[in-house]
Amino acid sequence: MSNWKVWCDGACAPSNPGPCAWGSVIEDPEGNRTEHCGFIQKMGTNNIAELTAAIESLRRTPEGATVSICSDSQYVLKGLTEWLPGWKKKNWKTAAGKPVLNKELWVILEQEAGRRTVTVEWVRGHNGHPENEQADGLANSGLKLAPV
Template sequence: MSQWKIWCDGACAPTNPGPCAWGSVIQSPHGDRTEHFGFIQAMGTNNIAELTAAIESLRKIPEEVPVLLCSDSQYTLKGLGEWLPGWIRNGWRTASGSQVANKVLWQALHKEYQARKVTLEWVRGHNGHPENELADRLANRGLQ
């Protein structure tokens, strides 16, 4: 079965926290590719940038379709694949009882994730993966 593919990344520079942006490469089931990026805010964190990259990328994909979401962010992927059910069950609190950081972004990402048939894949960042490297360059372009 054909699926959409997303490679997304966030950037925060020159410091973290600092200005942050996101970038992504999206491939349709037919092989067509589009590039996307955007500035987020003047004072944010890398985690905010990574979450926003996934949210904005998924929003560009039709609902109810299979999607492979590739990211170098363990925070994003583990959050979606492992931590989110517990956070929701615990009223958006972590296992230690503290509030989930970036709750509004996690809620938005969860909504987009649920609307599609998403498979998660981790790619090592800054390791020569062509689409991940391009997503990184696009995120940095969003900072300019």
């Protein structure tokens, strides 16, 4: 399969923790783009929002595809590429010996990434990167989807 590109972001507002949502822009190999967003929960953290954005974005790409995830979340990108193997070796404990937060989401993200060939790219948030700003706007739109 050809290369897919994903820009994803999470939002937690008006406070962290607080209501959280996700957004993403997905580009298929032909250059067609789609926008996605969703509300997660009334009380969550920014890290939950960022992880969910990556999971939901990957789920919208075909299994077996090569996917580049572009995010402003070093938590997600480093977790996926650097920290996961160590956490698993230590029975889901951090280097400090504490339980890994959001383990359930990390397990899902690892499964989704494992069904694809994934590379990651970090971009500084709120720095004018067009697709990252678009994903951020979509995540904030997702907050408006909260049930009343």
